[in-house]
Amino acid sequence: MDLQTSITLLLYNLEFNNHFLGMNKRTVVIPQPSSFLEQYKTFSLRRARDQLLKLEWDIAQLQTIPSHTIEHHYQAINCAIAAWQMCDWVYAELNQSMRLEFPRERKFRDHIKAQCHWLKICRELADASKHRHLTDSPSPDISTLTVDVYVTPSGEEITQMFVYDGQAIYSTEQVMWGAHDFWEQYCDELVI
Structure with a gap:
């Protein structure tokens, strides 16, 4: 099925659902197929600053979820992934002189890990959650900890999640x- 046919069917389905579900009709603007094909596949994320705002939103969500729940663990992984993915977004916007300094994205990532301890941790959490374990230069010092903090009167065990880097223990929010703060300052300095 070609793109124009797919768009037509999408609009028909939206109108059908709006009619039978009693939803207010909304005007749906679909870009022309040629410009549509040139768009990113990232919904509204277009620049590094957009990804930074997403990271900020992810962290805000993390803070609303009770830290002893599995949902908190899931959201912490989402935050780590978003933080580490910022490397891709920032690298794409580097100016020419920075590109000369970092001709390959791998070199840029290594530079970022050396500059920001928090992102070194995020890289470990993001890649380990994606691949189950790390095979590419894992840090033997970085790990996650789930600690039983107390038991409620009803017998429910309340746990707390932490990150350990071989020297100190941090809350997920702190990491x-x-x-986030590193990326915000980095983007400000690069004016991106």
Whole structure:
């Protein structure tokens, strides 16, 4: 099925659903197929700053979820992934002189890990959650900890999640905000 036919069917389905579900009709603007094909596949994320705002939103969500729940663990992984993916977004917007310094994205990633301890941790969490374990230069010092903090009167065990880097223990929020703050300052300095 070609793109124009797919768009037509999408619009028909939206109108059908709006009619039978009693939803207010909304005007749906679909870009012309030629410009549509040139769009990213990232919904509204277009620039590094957009990804940074997403990271900020992810961390805000993390803070609303009770830290002893599995949902908190899932959201912490989402935050780590978003923080580490910022490398891709920022690298894409580097100016020519920065590109000469970092001709390959791998070199840029290594530079970022050396500059920001929080992102070194996020890289470990993001890649380990994606691949189950790390095979590419894992840090033996970085790990996650789930600690039983107390038992409620009803017998429910309340756990707390932490990150350990071989020297100190950090809350997930501390790691994620540290990564966010690094990227915010980095983007400000690069004016991206």
